Every structure is written in structure tokens, then in C-alpha cells.
Amino acid sequence: MRASAALNFNGDANVLGTFDPNRREATIVGAGIAGLLAAYALDKKGYEVTLLEERARAGGLIQTQRTEYGIAEAAAHSLLATPTVVAFCRDLGVELAEIRPDARARFILRGGRLSKFPLRAGEALRAFTHAAFMRADRHAEPLNLETWGRKHLGDAALEYLLTPFVRGIYGVQPAELGVAAAFPELAVAPGQTLLGTMLHKALRRSAQNGHNGNGTNGARKQTKQRKRMVAPARGMGDVTAQLEQQLERRLGARFRRGVRVSDLPDAPNVLLATPAYAAAELLKTEAPELSRKLQAVEYTPIVSVTAFVERANFTRRLRGVGVLVPAPEKRSCLGVLFNSSAFAGRVFDEARHASFTILCGGTAQPRWVAATDEEIAAAVRAELMELLGIQGEPLQLVINRWPRAIPQYSVQLPDIWRCAQGSWCAAPGRILFGNYTGQVSLRGMIEQAMSW
Incomplete structure (x- = not known):
């Protein structure tokens, strides 16, 4: 609790x-x-x-560095624009930039390729079957997310849905996260299924919205507001x-x-x-x-590298928020954020330049915090080329090492x-x-x- x-x-x-x-x-x-x-x-x-x-x-940890080519964030890059967040930023005088309408796609790396769909058709069906029919046990010990995921979603969903998600947020593996601590909303009562629990919660929210006079349209409007991703225009x-x-x-x-x-x-x-x-x-x-x-x-070690690159070195179109990298892909990074694709103002010359943030380290690869700048730069160049098809040398790399970045x-x-x-x-x-x-x-x- x-x-x-x-x-x-x-x-x-x-x-x-x-x-x-x-x-x-x-x-x-x-x-x-x-x-x-x-x-x-x-x-x-x-x-x-x-x-x-x-x-x-x-x-x-929250810092923004202004470089010759654009801005580089040391830690957090964006946040959800709930009504409270919007009001807070307005009172502070912080201008918020909306995510670009054509850059909302989120990718998962699978088989070395960027995919919008983390699960194949058969795997998605098995995940639905787990969610609909697997009932929660009575656990004497607190449940970690790996055990929860195998029970309620299955192995494929654990590897290509849950694992990249928690690696991207916490820098850890699902076995290192407690459900009660990190995701209490995912708790499933003994004898209940995940799907049944989610439907019950959705019906209860709908009833509460109706009781408050919001109705269906009001509930949809609130949900849309909660899900908007924004970033401070100046970082x-x-x-x-x-x-x-x-x-x-x-x-x-x-x-x-x-x-x-x-x-x-x-x-x-x-x-x-x-x-x-x-x-x-x-x-x-x-x-x-x-x-x-x-x-x-415990705190998770993270290395954050903002790379400024020439658009002329792109070999493919890159539009979206970023890509998460599951552990089975055996890459050096946890994920890549497409900074200038997602938000305006991340680079000063958008016609010529783009910026990306490559996240390395985590509990699976803590060695990156102690790596030299040259070792990190070599890994970043490889990830940009092999994952995103960006050729040539980056214009500039801004490296931030955080030995204790995120509490586990x-x-x-x-x-x-x-x-x-x-x-x-x-x-x-x-x-x-x-x-x-x-x-x-x-x-x-x-x-x-x-x-x-």
C-alpha cells in the first residue's frame, strides 16, 4: 500500500x-x-x-544546458500536462510546448527494427487470454512486477511490453520493482483476473464521472487532458x-x-x-x-547523452517520441528519445539539425556510469547508426552521468x-x-x- x-x-x-x-x-x-x-x-x-x-x-538533477546547436536536458525531458501541472506552470511563468501532432508515435525495438506494435498477433492473443482468465493467487510475500507480468500477461508481453517500459522509466528490470510500490493500480485481488479488475475500475470511474455531472463527454475530455505530453519551451x-x-x-x-x-x-x-x-x-x-x-x-545509475546531428545524415524518416529497447535486443542503450521530432525548440536550426537523447546504464549495465567519454561516444555512434540509420559523426554530444539517478x-x-x-x-x-x-x-x- x-x-x-x-x-x-x-x-x-x-x-x-x-x-x-x-x-x-x-x-x-x-x-x-x-x-x-x-x-x-x-x-x-x-x-x-x-x-x-x-x-x-x-x-x-533537473538542468538544461544551452549549446551551439540547441538545448540539452540533464534528466527529465517532458511531463504529462494534467490540469494541476498546467496551472502550476502558468503561475510560474513557464511556457509549455505541446508535442507535435505528427510525432506522437512510440516505438519498440524488435529484431533490430523499430516497431509501433511490441507484440505479434499470437502474442497479443495470449496476453489477452492471460488477462482474461488467469486469476490472482494469495501471495504471502509482496509481488514483484516480473511475477505479476508472467501471471497476468504472459512471457512475450513481459519481455516486449513491460520490460522496456520499466527500463525506460526506472532503469531496472521488472523483478526489481514491487507492484505495491511502483504500480499499485495494477494490483489484482485474490481470485480476480486482470481484465475483470480493469473493467470494474473503468465502470466505477464512469459512474463517478456521471455522479459528478461530467457524463461521457466530460470523462473523455478529462482523459485527453491527462494524457497530453508537454515540455517547457525553454527546457x-x-x-x-x-x-x-x-x-x-x-x-x-x-x-x-x-x-x-x-x-x-x-x-x-x-x-x-x-x-x-x-x-x-x-x-x-x-x-x-x-x-x-x-x-x-537502492538508486539506479543512468547515463544521459544528448546528440546533435546533421539531418543530411538521415537515411530514413524519423518521426515520433522515441524508441524503447527490450533487454533481449542486447543493445548498449535503454532507449532513445527523439527530442527535436517530438517538440519544437530543441534545436535552433530545425532545417539542418536534429537532437536525440540516448539513455544507457540502469541496473543491467551499470558500467556505463564509469565509462570514459570516448567509450560512451563510440557506443552512441553505434546506436545512432544501427538503430536509427544516422550516418557520420554527431555535431556534439552532451554527456551527463548520474550514479544515483532514480530510486528503485x-x-x-x-x-x-x-x-x-x-x-x-x-x-x-x-x-x-x-x-x-x-x-x-x-x-x-x-x-x-x-x-x-
């Missing part, structure tokens, strides 16, 4: 802990995206916020830059960078917006068991959430918030913070 706590605001959030409603001061440790969002939300709620960051710059770094500027203006001297926090602040409300391993260090004395558990949260939503993570709720976070004014506390996506974290 997801750990959640009401924060004495209008709405719930998947954070760990509650605020002390009688004290209107809050100290936030960490000014990555989680800390910036928390400070922004609490300041808007009237809290006197102090924000502490060890580094000279805020924003964490993802514009989100953190605008947050930083507004907080500098609002907090003044209470926004402190270059401050190393080695002990828990003495404050009525303390929110740790650091990675799990950094929170573990701060909690060693006050919550030793929780500290040990947080230290055990393992079967053990809900136990860590429960431990936090039952120990340090049980006292009002003690909160953990980050991409390991229930939402790994930027969209999810924005929605959490804005619901406070």
Missing part, C-alpha cells in the same frame, strides 16, 4: 508525516526539485519557510529557475545555498527533501532503524514507508518528501505539492 498522510491542508499528499498545525514555520533541507516544490507550496499556504541547500545551485531547467527566482524574492535570506546540514534542524516543522541516503545520515541519531532502512534504498521502487519500499510513519514521521512536524516517498515522476511530485 502507498503510505500517505493528510497535511492539514485541503487535499492529501503521498508524503511521509504531517505538519504541526499550530506552528506556521517550516525548515526544508534540500533544494532539489522536491525541496523547491515544497518551499513554493508552503510559502503559498502562508508558512514562514527556511530553505537550506548544500550546493551552490538549486534544482538537483526543463526553466521550471527550477523560475522556482528559484520566486523563492529568492519571497524568502530572501531564508533561502540559503552552500549550507551543509549535518544535524537535524531545531524547528517546529522539519521537511527533509533530500535523497533517501542523505536523509538517512541526518536521522542516524533520532531514528536509527529508519536511518538503516533509508540507507538501503522495490518490494521493500512500502515497508520503509511504514517504518517512517511509525517512527520519526509519527510526531507532528516531521516530514519526508522526495521521489522515493510515493511519486517518482515530476508530474506526480508537482501534483503532490500543489495539493497541500
Whole structure:
């Protein structure tokens, strides 16, 4: 189950802990995206916020580099434009670019070729049969996604549907993800089938929409809104830059960078917006068991390489969002994003240049984080040529190495959430918030913070 706590605001959030409603001061440790969002939300709620960051710059992994040929993202590239996300960006002054209408295709690499359909006809039929007739067992142990996938979708769907999807998002294999932690909406009750569960949920949503007066058209409109993919026109770094500027203006001297926090602040409300391993260090004395558990949260190593290339070197038309690479294909990369195909403004001269982001590493190939620039460049050139048919040398490569990029939503993570709720976070004014506390996506974290 997801750990959640009401924060004495209008709405719930998947954070760990509650605020002390009688004290209107809050100290936030960490000014990555989680800390910036928390400070922004609490300041808007009237809290006197102090924000502490060890580094000279805020924003964490989310950065945008402007190069001679275009922009290069260090981590996140886009997000879903839910109504909350759109309103948040509008309030910040962040302009959003819509995905190009003719570039919505998503590909899977299969047999060395880009395919829009990950499963062959017979495999799709077997997946449907599994979903319709295989009933969930009673599991004494938490279920991982590999076991769930084999049961409810079959082997082919696991290899060419689930595996590339989770490798692309989390950089891990399905066996390393817990269903309850990463995809609680996929839980199937004992004795039920996946198809029956999905139909029941769809009917319940339809009934709720009808009860709320939305009707079928309203439900379709909301679904369409939720599924829109957007990217900040000036890059993802514009989100953190605008947050930083507004907080500098609002907090003044209470926004402190270059401050190393080695002990828990003495404050009525303390929110740790650091990675799990950094929170573990701060909690060693006050919550030793929780500290040990947080230290055990694994992070996935990722290398992100933005490649700027000449369009004259294309040997085929490339239009779409990107391609995911299943493990059986035995390639160096996890996937490739078609940056300039999907969104305008990713390159400065669209007639001549294009940009792609190649993602390498993950738990299956962690060696790429320690590879030299030359080794990474050679692998990128091979992937561009062999997967996408792009000849010649790239104009420029922008390499970002993240040894601890993404927290792993393992079967053990809900136990860590429960431990936090039952120990340090049980006292009002003690909160953990980050991409390991229930939402790994930027969209999810924005929605959490804005619901406070």
C-alpha cells in the first residue's frame, strides 16, 4: 500500500508525516526539485519557510544546458500536462510546448527494427487470454512486477511490453520493482483476473464521472487532458529557475545555498527533501532503524547523452517520441528519445539539425556510469547508426552521468514507508518528501505539492 498522510491542508499528499498545525514555520533541507516544490507550496499556504541547500545551485538533477546547436536536458525531458501541472506552470511563468501532432508515435525495438506494435498477433492473443482468465493467487510475500507480468500477461508481453517500459522509466528490470510500490493500480485481488479488475475500475470511474455531472463527454475530455505530453519551451531547467527566482524574492535570506546540514534542524516543522541516503545520515541519531532502512534504498545509475546531428545524415524518416529497447535486443542503450521530432525548440536550426537523447546504464549495465567519454561516444555512434540509420559523426554530444539517478521502487519500499510513519514521521512536524516517498515522476511530485 502507498503510505500517505493528510497535511492539514485541503487535499492529501503521498508524503511521509504531517505538519504541526499550530506552528506556521517550516525548515526544508534540500533544494532539489522536491525541496523547491515544497518551499513554493508552503510559502503559498502562508508558512514562514527556511530553505537550506548544500550546493551552490538549486534544482538537483533537473538542468538544461544551452549549446551551439540547441538545448540539452540533464534528466527529465517532458511531463504529462494534467490540469494541476498546467496551472502550476502558468503561475510560474513557464511556457509549455505541446508535442507535435505528427510525432506522437512510440516505438519498440524488435529484431533490430523499430516497431509501433511490441507484440505479434499470437502474442497479443495470449496476453489477452492471460488477462482474461488467469486469476490472482494469495501471495504471502509482496509481488514483484516480473511475477505479476508472467501471471497476468504472459512471457512475450513481459519481455516486449513491460520490460522496456520499466527500463525506460526506472532503469531496472521488472523483478526489481514491487507492484505495491511502483504500480499499485495494477494490483489484482485474490481470485480476480486482470481484465475483470480493469473493467470494474473503468465502470466505477464512469459512474463517478456521471455522479459528478461530467457524463461521457466530460470523462473523455478529462482523459485527453491527462494524457497530453508537454515540455517547457525553454527546457526543463526553466521550471527550477523560475522556482528559484520566486523563492529568492519571497524568502530572501531564508533561502540559503552552500549550507551543509549535518544535524537535524531545531524547528517546529522539519521537511527533509533530500535523497533517501542523505536523509538517512541526518536521522542516524533520532531514528536509527529508519536511518538503516533509508540507507538501503537502492538508486539506479543512468547515463544521459544528448546528440546533435546533421539531418543530411538521415537515411530514413524519423518521426515520433522515441524508441524503447527490450533487454533481449542486447543493445548498449535503454532507449532513445527523439527530442527535436517530438517538440519544437530543441534545436535552433530545425532545417539542418536534429537532437536525440540516448539513455544507457540502469541496473543491467551499470558500467556505463564509469565509462570514459570516448567509450560512451563510440557506443552512441553505434546506436545512432544501427538503430536509427544516422550516418557520420554527431555535431556534439552532451554527456551527463548520474550514479544515483532514480530510486528503485522495490518490494521493500512500502515497508520503509511504514517504518517512517511509525517512527520519526509519527510526531507532528516531521516530514519526508522526495521521489522515493510515493511519486517518482515530476508530474506526480508537482501534483503532490500543489495539493497541500
